[in-house]
Amino acid sequence: MTPYPHAREDRLSAKTGRGELIVSDLNKSFTINGQPRRILDNINLTVRPGEFVSIVGASGCGKSTLLRLIVGLDTEYSGELRLDGERIATTSLDRGIVFQDHRLFPWMTLEQNIELALLNTDTPRARRAQIVADHIALVNLKGFEKAYPHQLSGGMAQRAAIARALVTEPRLLLLDEPLGALDALTRVHVQSELQRIWMAQRSTMVMVTHDVEEALYLGDRVIVMSPNPGRIRRIVEVDLPHPRDRRSPLLHRLKDEILAELTSGADADGDAGNLVHLPSREAR
Amino acid sequence: MNSLLARFPVRLLIGLAAPALLIGWWQWQASAHIVSFAPPAAVGSALVEMLRSGDLLRDTLSTLARAFTGLAIGAPLGVALGIAMGIWKPVDRVLGPLLHALRQVPMIGWLPLMGLWFGVGEGTELIVVSMSAFFPSMLNSHAGVAEVERRYLEVGSILRFGTVQRIRFILLPAAMPLVLTGITQALAFAWIATIGTELLTGAGSGLGVAMGQAQMQQRLDVMLVVIGATAALGFVINHLFRRLRRSALRWQPSLP
Amino acid sequence: MASRAADFPVAGGAGAGFRFRLPPVGAVVPLVALLMAWQIACLTGLFPPQVLVPPSGVARALVDMTQSGELQRHVGDSLFRLTVGFAIGAVAGMAFGAVIALSRLAEAALSPLFMTLWQVPVIAFVPMMVMFLGIDEPFKLAVVAIAAFFPMALATFDGIRGVPRNWFEVAKVYRLRLPQLIRRILLPATVPAVLTGLRVSLTRAWVVLVAAELLAADSGIGQMMEMGRQLFQIDVVLAGVMVSGLIGFLLDRGARWVESRATRWRAA
Numbered sequence: 001m002t003p004y005p006h007a008r009e010d011r012l013s014a015k016t017g018r019g020e021l022i023v024s025d026l027n028k029s030f031t032i033n034g035q036p037r038r039i040l041d042n043i044n045l046t047v048r049p050g051e052f053v054s055i056v057g058a059s060g061c062g063k064s065t066l067l068r069l070i071v072g073l074d075t076e077y078s079g080e081l082r083l084d085g086e087r088i089a090t091t092s093l094d095r096g097i098v099f100q101d102h103r104l105f106p107w108m109t110l111e112q113n114i115e116l117a118l119l120n121t122d123t124p125r126a127r128r129a130q131i132v133a134d135h136i137a138l139v140n141l142k143g144f145e146k147a148y149p150h151q152l153s154g155g156m157a158q159r160a161a162i163a164r165a166l167v168t169e170p171r172l173l174l175l176d177e178p179l180g181a182l183d184a185l186t187r188v189h190v191q192s193e194l195q196r197i198w199m200a201q202r203s204t205m206v207m208v209t210h211d212v213e214e215a216l217y218l219g220d221r222v223i224v225m226s227p228n229p230g231r232i233r234r235i236v237e238v239d240l241p242h243p244r245d246r247r248s249p250l251l252h253r254l255k256d257e258i259l260a261e262l263t264s265g266a267d268a269d270g271d272a273g274n275l276v277h278l279p280s281r282e283a284r
Numbered sequence: 285m286n287s288l289l290a291r292f293p294v295r296l297l298i299g300l301a302a303p304a305l306l307i308g309w310w311q312w313q314a315s316a317h318i319v320s321f322a323p324p325a326a327v328g329s330a331l332v333e334m335l336r337s338g339d340l341l342r343d344t345l346s347t348l349a350r351a352f353t354g355l356a357i358g359a360p361l362g363v364a365l366g367i368a369m370g371i372w373k374p375v376d377r378v379l380g381p382l383l384h385a386l387r388q389v390p391m392i393g394w395l396p397l398m399g400l401w402f403g404v405g406e407g408t409e410l411i412v413v414s415m416s417a418f419f420p421s422m423l424n425s426h427a428g429v430a431e432v433e434r435r436y437l438e439v440g441s442i443l444r445f446g447t448v449q450r451i452r453f454i455l456l457p458a459a460m461p462l463v464l465t466g467i468t469q470a471l472a473f474a475w476i477a478t479i480g481t482e483l484l485t486g487a488g489s490g491l492g493v494a495m496g497q498a499q500m501q502q503r504l505d506v507m508l509v510v511i512g513a514t515a516a517l518g519f520v521i522n523h524l525f526r527r528l529r530r531s532a533l534r535w536q537p538s539l540p
Numbered sequence: 541m542a543s544r545a546a547d548f549p550v551a552g553g554a555g556a557g558f559r560f561r562l563p564p565v566g567a568v569v570p571l572v573a574l575l576m577a578w579q580i581a582c583l584t585g586l587f588p589p590q591v592l593v594p595p596s597g598v599a600r601a602l603v604d605m606t607q608s609g610e611l612q613r614h615v616g617d618s619l620f621r622l623t624v625g626f627a628i629g630a631v632a633g634m635a636f637g638a639v640i641a642l643s644r645l646a647e648a649a650l651s652p653l654f655m656t657l658w659q660v661p662v663i664a665f666v667p668m669m670v671m672f673l674g675i676d677e678p679f680k681l682a683v684v685a686i687a688a689f690f691p692m693a694l695a696t697f698d699g700i701r702g703v704p705r706n707w708f709e710v711a712k713v714y715r716l717r718l719p720q721l722i723r724r725i726l727l728p729a730t731v732p733a734v735l736t737g738l739r740v741s742l743t744r745a746w747v748v749l750v751a752a753e754l755l756a757a758d759s760g761i762g763q764m765m766e767m768g769r770q771l772f773q774i775d776v777v778l779a780g781v782m783v784s785g786l787i788g789f790l791l792d793r794g795a796r797w798v799e800s801r802a803t804r805w806r807a808a
Contacts, residue, residue, distance in 0.1 A: 073438055091442050103439050107457035107535045116453060120444045150537035168443075298645070299652035306653070381571045388792075389785035390747040392663075393762065395754060396769035397777045401591065476661040480751050483667065492664075499667035507668050515659040 018049035018084065019171035019204035021070065026079035028065060038229035039065050043079070045223065045232065047172075050202045054219030056212055058262060062230025063208040067174045070206065071097045083172055093121060096165035100177040102157040104149040104164070111136070111145040114164045121168055135163040138197060155186035159193060166201065175207035179214065188246075191217055199242055212258050216251045217244055224258055234261060322505040330505035339494070344513060347491040351471075351478040354413025359470045361414075362421025363463055369422075370429025371455060383422065391416045391473070392480045399485070406488065409481040416477035417470035424466025428459030461536065464529045471525055475518055593775040598782065601775035610764075615783065618749065618760040621677070625684025626745050630738060632685070633692025640693075641700035654693065662687045662748050666755060675756035680749065687748040688741040695737020699730035732803045739795035746788050761787070 028040040039062040047053050055063045068074045070081060072091035081088040083095065104113045114132045123131060136142060139159040149157055158178055165173055178194075179187045191214055198205055198218070209215050215222045219238055226233040236258060240250055307324050314323035322330075334340040365383075369376040391412060398408040432455055440450045482492025491510050498507040575595050581587060582594035589597070605611035640647040640654070665686060673679040703726060711721050753762025761784045768776030 071442060073441060091444060093444055095442075097442055099435070101435065103435055105436060105439070105454070105457070106537075107460070117443050119449065119453075120446075148535045150535070295648045298648040302649055302653045303656075378570050381568070382574055385571060385785065388789040389781050390750040390788060392747065392751040392754060393765065393781060393784045396765040397774075397781055399769050400772065400774055400777060476663055479661055480663045483663065484751070484754055495664065495667040499671050502671060504668070504671065507671070511660055511664050511668065514661065514664045515656070518661065519659045 019047075020049045020084055021045075021047040021172055021204060021206070022080065022082045023047075023066075023070075024080040024082075026066075026069070026077060026081060028062070028069060028074075028077045040069075040077075041229040041231050043230070043232060047204055047206060049204055052198055052205045052207070052218055052220050053223060054215035054221070055206065055208045055223045055225060056210070056215045056258065056262070057225030057230070057233075058227050059210075060230075061225040061227035063225055064176055065230070067097065067176045067206070067208055070172070071095050071174050093168045094171045095174065096168060096170035096172070097174040097176060098158070098161050098165045098178040100180045102149065102161040104157060104160055106149050109146050109148055110141065110152070110160050113149070113160065114167050117164045117167045131167060135167045136160075138166070138200065139163040140193065153186070154182050155190050158182065158190060162194070162197065166197070166203075169203070171203060173203055173205045175205060175209075177208055177210065180210060187211075187214070192243075194218060195243055212255050212262070213246075213251070216254050216258075217246060222254075222258065224261060234258075322503070326505040327508045330503070331509045334506065334509055340509065340513060343489050343491050343494045343510070344517065346489045347478055347482065348517070350409060350413060350482070350490065351474045354410055354478065355417045355467075355471055355474045357410070358414035358417030358474065359421040359467050362418040362423075362470065363425045363466065366422040366425025366427075366466070367429050367456070367459065367463075370426045370459070371451060376426075383419075387419050387423075391419075391477055392484065395481060395484055404485050404487060409478070409485060409487075412481050413474050413477045417474040420469035420473055421463075421466040424462045424469065425459060428462030428466075429455050431462075432458040461533055464532060468522070468525045468529060471521060472518070475521065479514060590772065590774065593778065597775045598778045601773075601779045602783075605776070605779065611779075611783070614759055614761050614764045615787070618753065618762070618787075621680045621684055621760065622746060622749055625681040625749070626688045626742060628681065629685030629688030629745065630692045630741060633689040633737075633741070634696045634734065636689070637693035637696025638700060641697045658690050658694070662690070662744075663751055666752055670756060680752055680757065680760075683752045684745045684749050687745040691741040691744060692734075692737050695733050695740070696730070699733025699737070700726065702733060703729040732799075735795075735799040735802055739792065739799060742795050743788060743792050746791055750784055 023043050023045040026040055026043040027038065029036045029038045031037070043066065045053075055066070057063050065074070069077050070083075070088065072088055072095065075089055083092075088095075104110070105116070108116065111132055114135060115128055118128050118131065133145075136145060139162055141156060141160060141163070144152065144156065144160075149160070152160060158181075162178065175194075179190050182190060195218055207215070207218060212222075216236075216238055222236040222238060223232055224234040224236065225231065236254055238251070238254065240248060244251070311324055331340075365375075365379070369380060394412050394415060395408065398411050402408045402411065436454050436458060437450070440454050445453065478490070479492040479495075482488075482490040483496050484492075486493055486496045491514050494510045495507060498504075498510060578592075579594045579596060582589070582592055582597070593601075602611065636650075636654075640650055662683070666683060669679055669682055673682060707725050707729065708721075711725055716724060749760075750762040753760040754766050755762075757763040761780055765777050765780035765784075768774070768780060
């Protein structure tokens with residue numbers, strides 16, 4: 001029912017890797033006001049080929065930093081980051097990313113934006129238009145090829161960004177809160193879309209999100225991180241076949257568990273910064 | 285009251301009141317005493333006379349030619365240099381301080397120096413007009429490239445863009461709105477500088493020259509025709525450029 | 541807590557935004573190099589002194605003119621005209637802008653004429669004003685005033701019209717009276733636009749004043765340059781270029797400084 005992008009198997013057999021990500025002993029520090037501050041502390045994680053892994057955690061737990069390291073935008077880290085055995089030292093067309101803001105170039109149409117991603121691939125020119133059309137169809141945006149980003153709704157723009165990230169057929173797709181800026185209804189819709197796309201593509205995906213429900217709905221595993229410094233607190237296996245039903249009792253039970261874990265963590269760390277303190281009446 | 289003001293004929297009538305008062309006062313002044321105060325009707329006949337003799341056309345054309353030649357020299361140089369300075373920091377570091385120092389001098393203030401160097405004439409005028417077009421183009425283009433959002437450059441990095449691709453697909457299109465703003469400003473500056481230099485050097489033909497002559501001959505009617513022509517042309521050119529800019533930037537959600 | 545500070549860079553480092561920042565050494569080096577190259581080119585006789593005098597020559601001219609009091613007289617006259625003319629034009633512009641912004645009737649009556657006149661470059665008014673006012677002081681004050689009037693009126697108009705409607709609703713909710721409304725909301729909300737208008741019109745007034753002085757004056761920086769040209773005193777002309785550039789620079793910087801001080805509450 002959904003058009004599968006062209007001959008995926010060819011590519012898999014042609015390339016050596018299948019999208020296995022290994023993170024070992026990863027540490028990352030920033031210098032803030034002259035002081036080094038640890039953002040990621042000893043992260044160890046293996047993502048299996050074709051797996052969907054979700055990462056949840058409070059603000060400041062370094063989950064976005066982790067994705068920036070994996071995609072290669074930030075290359076200063078200690079420890080190991082390997083995709084199919086190859087150490088990550090810079091960006092690569094094997095690793096795609098979707099950001100929270102769609103980052104489509106506003107001066108290009110949807111079609112041009114997606115085709116631009118093929119610029120530095122060895123895809124023959126003659127086939128590019130077809131591949132672009134396939135991917136536009138994959139994210140259900142047929143008919144909007146000539147639209148400029150500002151003419152698309154938030155959800156449509158985000159799906160277009162997903163198409164751009166997928167068009168190079170990356171072995172690993174990173175999703176940095178891709179649905180964070182969408183309203184609740186659109187969000188649910190694009191989540192289902194994302195699940196369908198992943199099932200069609202079966203590339204390895206790592207998604208960072210604030211939303212525990214979303215993490216559980218999509219992820220084969222959910223990594224729970226804690227902040228200051230960013231650590232992996234727990235890894236939750238979600239043993240449910242895709243496509244999933246949101247109302248599944250297992251998902252709800254796991255959600256309650258993870259939420260309990262995240263909120264108790266905040267108290268334990270004494271991080272009350274999220275609370276608003278109302279001045280007491282007497283003080284006035 | 286406000287609903288009444290919303291009606292176009294009412295607005296038009298009220299809007300015409302002030303100019304009408306002005307003209308009435310002027311007519312009264314002219315008929316009362318002052319010699320150099322030509323009555324409003326004289327402006328009409330001066331216009332007809334200048335149109336018939338071809339003076340107005342000739343002056344307009346030479347002013348337009350000067351302004352656009354200056355624009356054609358100054359704006360491309362400014363855009364090229366501004367973009368180069370935005371992309372390559374060393375260019376900025378070497379040329380930036382010099383250009384910013386030169387920019388502080390009021391443009392027409394260059395006229396005496398250029399007059400000494402190149403003589404009072406066409407060349408000097410063109411240099412000053414070109415410089416007036418150069419600086420706004422340079423500054424805006426520089427800002428346009430320098431302020432390209434990092435997040436777009438990151439996309440370029442993820443898509444493995446080389447330097448040329450980065451310039452062609454990200455930096456230039458992202459800078460385009462400001463580049464075009466710069467050129468529009470350059471046009472306005474070149475237009476003003478042309479009138480100013482013509483007025484000051486008084487050589488050859490041009491609307492500024494005509495103004496200077498009208499002043500010496502105490503011809504208010506001629507003066508007003510020339511001022512009117514200056515204003516109308518400035519308005520039309522500016523309007524055309526805005527439309528060009530708009531059509532070049534179709535991709536923008538809303539235009540200022 | 542440290543993480544909060546990193547996430548939300550609040551106004552850290554008191555006064556960072558509103559202090560004169562000295563140009564970094566990197567910016568000075570090319571300028572010094574240029575001055576040296578200029579000096580050397582003149583010393584080697586590449587340019588004859590009738591064409592280009594070395595920086596030292598310009599410096600000498602500046603010193604001579606300062607000792608004779610000539611420079612002070614020119615600069616003083618120019619700045620006097622700028623101050624008085626600008627004050628008249630800016631106040632009139634602000635008042636006019638406020639009136640057409642606050643009254644729809646005034647807007648309908650006056651803005652068409654205003655917008656038409658706005659199309660005319662100020663410099664095009666110069667010959668007409670010479671006709672009526674002669675070339676004495678009133679003429680120069682009037683030129684500066686007109687140059688300042690238009691941008692000032694427009695900025696004030698935009699500033700007042702740009703105050704978000706919601707803010708008036710907030711005022712209504714808290715039942716502010718009209719004087720309070722003006723003092724607490726209208727004025728502070730309009731200040732940034734007005735100050736930007738002040739800066740723009742100040743620099744514009746300076747440019748127009750120099751042009752007017754070039755055309756017709758018995759003193760002032762513009763006249764100093766024009767006399768230098770007529771007498772083939774290239775050192776005087778270059779000194780005039782530098783002084784007028786420096787004044788323009790200081791005016792712009794000073795206005796920016798005032799602007800950033802008065803609008804500290806605004807996000808950068």
